[in-house]
Amino acid sequence: xxxxxxxxxxxxxxxxxxxxxxxxxxxxxxxxxxxxxxxxxxxxxxxxxxxxxxxxxxxxxxxxxxxxxxxxxxxxxxxxxxxxxxxxxxxxxxxxxxxxxxxxxxxxxxxxxxxxxxxxxxxxxxxxxxxxxxxxxxxxxxxxxxxxxxxxxxxxxxxxxxxxxxxxxxxxxxxxxxxxxxxxxxxxxxxxxxxxxxxxxxxxxxxxxxxxxxxxxxxxxxxxxxxxxxxxxxxxxxxxxxxxxxxxxxxxxxxxxxxxxxxxxxxxxxxxxxxxxxxxxxxxxxxxxxxxxxxxxxxxxxxxxxxxxxxxxxxxxxxxxxxxxxxxxxxxxxxxxxxxxxxxxxxxxxxxxxxxxxxxxxxxxxxxxxxxxxxxxxxxxxxxxxxxxxxxxxxxxxxxxxxxxxxxxx
Numbered sequence: 001x002x003x004x005x006x007x008x009x010x011x012x013x014x015x016x017x018x019x020x021x022x023x024x025x026x027x028x029x030x031x032x033x034x035x036x037x038x039x040x041x042x043x044x045x046x047x048x049x050x051x052x053x054x055x056x057x058x059x060x061x062x063x064x065x066x067x068x069x070x071x072x073x074x075x076x077x078x079x080x081x082x083x084x085x086x087x088x089x090x091x092x093x094x095x096x097x098x099x100x101x102x103x104x105x106x107x108x109x110x111x112x113x114x115x116x117x118x119x120x121x122x123x124x125x126x127x128x129x130x131x132x133x134x135x136x137x138x139x140x141x142x143x144x145x146x147x148x149x150x151x152x153x154x155x156x157x158x159x160x161x162x163x164x165x166x167x168x169x170x171x172x173x174x175x176x177x178x179x180x181x182x183x184x185x186x187x188x189x190x191x192x193x194x195x196x197x198x199x200x201x202x203x204x205x206x207x208x209x210x211x212x213x214x215x216x217x218x219x220x221x222x223x224x225x226x227x228x229x230x231x232x233x234x235x236x237x238x239x240x241x242x243x244x245x246x247x248x249x250x251x252x253x254x255x256x257x258x259x260x261x262x263x264x265x266x267x268x269x270x271x272x273x274x275x276x277x278x279x280x281x282x283x284x285x286x287x288x289x290x291x292x293x294x295x296x297x298x299x300x301x302x303x304x305x306x307x308x309x310x311x312x313x314x315x316x317x318x319x320x321x322x323x324x325x326x327x328x329x330x331x332x333x334x335x336x337x338x339x340x341x342x343x344x345x346x347x348x349x350x351x352x353x354x355x356x357x358x359x360x361x362x363x364x365x366x367x368x369x370x371x372x373x374x375x376x377x378x379x380x381x382x383x384x385x386x387x388x389x390x391x392x393x394x395x396x397x398x399x400x401x402x403x404x405x406x407x408x409x410x
Contacts, residue, residue: 011051011109012118018044018102019122022386023173027129027163030148041098048105055109065104066399068342069392073100075335076298083297085306092300099385103392107400112361113189115393120184120198123177127201130162130170134208159210168379171214174205175221175371176390183364213378217371224370228363231355277321277378283312284320288329295332300384319380326380343373346395349402365394 021028021040029037076093083089106115138154149165164170181202185195206214287296287308302309304316320326328336350366372382372391381387 007054011055012114014044014047014051015106015110015114015118016121018048018106019118019386019389020125022099022102022389023122023126024163025385026165026169027148041102044102045098048102048109051109052105066342066345066395068338068345069100069395072335072338072342073097075331075338079295079298079331079335082291082294084308085297085299085303088299088303088306089297092298096298096300096384096388099389100392103389104396106389107393107396112359112364112397113187115397116180116183116187116361116364117189119176119390120180120190123173123180124198124201126163126173127177127205130160130164130205131201133163134160154208157210158208160205160208162205167209167211168213168375169381171206171209171211172217172371172375172379172381172387174202174209175214175217176368177202178206179221179364179367179371183361186360213375217374220374221367221371224367225363228351228354228366231351232363274378280312280317280321281325284325284329287312288325291332293332293334295328295330295335298330298335319383321379323376323380323382326383342395343369343391346391346398347373349398350394353398353401365398369394 021037021044025037028040073096076096080086080089080093106118110118133148133150134152134154137150138152138160141152148163149161150163154160159167160170161167162170164173178199181195181198184190185192185199190198206218296308299309301318302320304310304318309317320329324336324339327339331339347366347369350369354363354366356362368390372387376382382391
């Protein structure tokens with residue numbers, strides 16, 4: 001039994017089920033309810049644990065969990081003791097740890113190219129399902145699916161949200177799909193025709209989502225892709241200096257972009273979205289100042305029926321629409337510091353790996369993390385469900401190759 005659960009065929013199927021459950025979480029929760037979705041997650045956890053036991057002799061266990069990830073999750077657990085809503089915090093931590101464990105399973109059980117293929121298969125299905133739903137609602141039946149938030153704007157060229165709940169989430173998924181499908185084509189892991197068709201579908205979805213947030217992130221991804229391509233062509237003996245130079249240039253670019261944010265926001269049509277978020281952040285800051293050091297307690301998705309979430313604004317929100325402010329609000333300065341260390345180490349390792357390794361598949365985690373971290377300025381997707389799972393997969397996988405603990409165990 002354990003031999004079958006540890007087989008490549010089973011791990012491949014289970015990895016697709018894990019990634020699929022994460023990306024289709026919004027649809028599943030609205031179709032079968034939260035209890036049914038939690039049952040799916042619990043089953044996946046059990047199967048994943050048995051699968052790792054079956055593969056225990058062949059897995060690379062050294063440094064398999066980044067210490068920075070463990071510290072961040074540990075601090076969310078500590079927040080139970082000072083949380084203003086302890087039972088919510090307990091449930092939120094279990095939910096977060098569940099997706100973290102599922103992400104660790106995928107990272108351990110599959111290699112990089114297998115992970116890319118797994119994510120690619122799921123995102124192809126997600127884009128197809130989203131477009132089918134939009135065609136049914138917007139063109140064939142001319143109605144709406146209120147329980148999914150689908151209003152049927154496809155006939156007008158968008159915006160569409162598919163089965164993701166919002167156009168920004170659909171746009172981000174399409175961006176990740178674009179990275180993934182491009183990696184599949186470059187590594188020749190799928191047929192060229194199928195890969196090009198997938199890229200066209202992802203690009204079309206980005207356009208139809210009409211998300212100004214993701215349009216801005218697309219520009220950042222273009223610059224990042226060019227930078228990675230240039231670094232991969234630089235001789236190894238001077239690559240480190242170029243990497244530091246590019247990092248410095250990126251910091252300077254961020255400072256300039258912040259100084260010229262009004263012009264850039266108008267250019268990509270995000271001025272309205274930013275004004276809306278700015279109003280929310282202004283309401284949020286007084287509550288952050290009340291518990292600056294330790295935060296209010298981890299909640300993940302905002303429970304709008306309890307204090308202080310019901311007092312932050314008259315409009316209900318599922319998040320702070322900014323991952324960094326969300327962490328600061330929920331976990332305080334200490335939590336924000338641990339989160340920043342975690343994501344900083346992940347992105348640095350990913351970029352170093354992408355420039356050192358010959359295979360183009362190693363570019364995938366670097367660009368995926370760039371997309372997620374850039375989007376985190378205007379969304380909190382990286383903290384929950386599929387955004388969190390993909391972040392954990394990338395962080396664990398790059399740490400396997402570049403963990404500082406590896407030399408200590410060799």
